[in-house]
Amino acid sequence: MELLSFIYSGKLTTNQPTLLLDILMMSDKFEVVSCMRHCSQLLRSLPMTTESALLYLDLPSSISMAAAVQPLTDAAKEFLANKYKDLTKFQDEVMNIPLAGIEAILCSNDLQVASEDAVYDFVIKWARAQYPRTEEKREILGTRLLPLVRFSHMTCRKLRKVLACSDLDNEQATKSVTDALLYKADAPHRQRALATDVLTSRKYTERAYKYRPLKVVEFDRPYPQCIAYLDLKREECGRLFPSGRIYSQAFHLAGQGFFLSAHCNMDQQSAFHCFGLFLGMQEKGSTSVTVDYEFAARTRPSGEFVSKYKGCYTFTGGKAVGYRNLFAIPWPSFMADDSLFFINGVLHLRAELTIKQL
Numbered sequence: 001m002e003l004l005s006f007i008y009s010g011k012l013t014t015n016q017p018t019l020l021l022d023i024l025m026m027s028d029k030f031e032v033v034s035c036m037r038h039c040s041q042l043l044r045s046l047p048m049t050t051e052s053a054l055l056y057l058d059l060p061s062s063i064s065m066a067a068a069v070q071p072l073t074d075a076a077k078e079f080l081a082n083k084y085k086d087l088t089k090f091q092d093e094v095m096n097i098p099l100a101g102i103e104a105i106l107c108s109n110d111l112q113v114a115s116e117d118a119v120y121d122f123v124i125k126w127a128r129a130q131y132p133r134t135e136e137k138r139e140i141l142g143t144r145l146l147p148l149v150r151f152s153h154m155t156c157r158k159l160r161k162v163l164a165c166s167d168l169d170n171e172q173a174t175k176s177v178t179d180a181l182l183y184k185a186d187a188p189h190r191q192r193a194l195a196t197d198v199l200t201s202r203k204y205t206e207r208a209y210k211y212r213p214l215k216v217v218e219f220d221r222p223y224p225q226c227i228a229y230l231d232l233k234r235e236e237c238g239r240l241f242p243s244g245r246i247y248s249q250a251f252h253l254a255g256q257g258f259f260l261s262a263h264c265n266m267d268q269q270s271a272f273h274c275f276g277l278f279l280g281m282q283e284k285g286s287t288s289v290t291v292d293y294e295f296a297a298r299t300r301p302s303g304e305f306v307s308k309y310k311g312c313y314t315f316t317g318g319k320a321v322g323y324r325n326l327f328a329i330p331w332p333s334f335m336a337d338d339s340l341f342f343i344n345g346v347l348h349l350r351a352e353l354t355i356k357q358l
Contacts, residue, residue: 003027006035015042017052021059028063037068044072048079050097057100077104085208086112087122095126099144102126106148111207115249116153119207123149124167134167142169151180152204153213155249184215211249214260223356224254230349232262234342238335240264242273250282254355256289256315257282262349264331265324273331278322279351281315290314291353295326298348300340305350 002023006012012035014020020039027035043056053076063069080097084090084105094105105111106119113119123145131137146168151159159177162168183191183204194204206213215229228251236246241264248260263276277295294310313321327334327341334341341347 003030003032003035006038007032010034010038012038012042015046017043017046017055021055024059024063024069028060028066033066033068036063036066040069040072044075048075050080050083050101052076053079053104054098054101057104058098077107080104081108081110085110087118088113091122094122095129099130099140103144103148106145107202109205109207112210113207114210115155115213116150116207116209117155117158117249120149120151120154120158120162124165127167137167138169141167142172146172146176147203149176150203150205150207151176152183153206153209154180155251156181156184156216157252209249211247211259214248214251216251218253223354225352225354226251226253228258228260228351228353230260230262230351232347232349234335234345234347237262237264237275237347240275241331241335253291253353254289256287258353260349260351261320261322263324267325267330274325274329275327275331275334276322276324277309277326277349277351278320279313279353280320281317283317288314288316289355290357291355293321293354294352295323296350296352297326297341298343300343303343305348 002012003026020043024039056072056076080101081104084094127137127141131140162173162177194200217227219225230248244264246262250257250259259280261278264273265276267274279293292312296305296307299306308326309323
């Protein structure tokens, strides 16, 4: 009756979501596109909940893909992505969300996670819980979920585990890891091009990681050594003032986990704010290791890395070492438009670690 009423009057007498969905389905059956569009608009105007968003994403594909209904499904995806963008906070709840909802959440660039490693771990955990049968699980992972994992921003340590994961198709896992390693080895301008290209951006764009990704080069001779590169955008640095910190993802040398942290802090005499860089060891406990370290930054106009601070420190778990005023200038000078340390809006930092005694 509601559909007939709409055909003659152009109006509906209900705003109940379940009834509107029924009318939407009936409109699709009889190809009344104007009514489909009207139902979609009414549903979008109602308060969205997780349950309603999942209902909209569960519409038959013939309906959900229709141009008249696409704004509704897009709104449902956006709602879920925004509500669950802090994946760690809602992990228990998200574990019960069906596949269509998980896809909507994982598509988001604004997903707040420690790193892409955490996204991969969640995907595997969710698939194991939802699809206990091996073949079905492998199919869902391979066709629906793994394409949403941004392997290029995972750590090499985790990529090794991807290759050994029995839940994944070996050929697909190998290709994903190979593509990621090729991306990591690519020139920066090529990486930026991939991240901005409409066809590849979803695969290569960084999310809102809590721990900043690094590029790391490792050597084992003549000494265990690694060089870690950390890039920070001017806006990220600006948000550090007056007492913020940015932590990098962990990287490993001689079996020990390390991280970098960039700070806005007071200088040694507490006279003014300045930019500080620190190196910390991740593992806690009685293990100690002596590290020679050097911090450097690209500097204009040459664009070459210039050493800013070096030292030797014996780490124990949870300890950190560094320099409170890396560039020996106050914060306003560091952030100024003519600052020597931002190249095309990016601060390029390098930390070189060497262990000469094991």
